[in-house]
Amino acid sequence: MRPLASARRASSRQRTMNRFRFLLFVAGDTARSQQAYADLRRICREHLGEGGFDIAVVDVTRAPETAETHRVLTTPTVLKEAPEPRRRITGDLSDASKVLTGLGMLPGWPDPLPQMEP
DSSP states (O other): HHHHHHHHHHHHHHHHHEEEEEEEEEEOOHHHHHHHHHHHHHHHHHHHHTTTTTEEEETTTOOHHHHHHTOOOSSSSSEESSSSEEEESSSSOOHHHHHHTTTTOTTTTOOOOOOOOO
């Protein structure tokens, strides 16, 4: 194996591990669904950079089993799959600070929160 190819694969794995992964659950191809996607993409671009995230859209009318597996009851719902911890937010995604707070991506993140002594 060539060292350069190995370094590229390691670099690619590292980028994948550092990327945020989101599932956006929507109901059909509606104006509300399109707005939810646009809002989430805008927030991600502004706060994570263009290459720092992946968004997978799940249409619950076409994939109800996926919604059930993830216990999604309302749309739009965003599930942050990575990095841990997994968090979700439901409803209007236009307010960036509410979305970031709901997904656990507060200022200072990803620095861990201090642990309380027992």
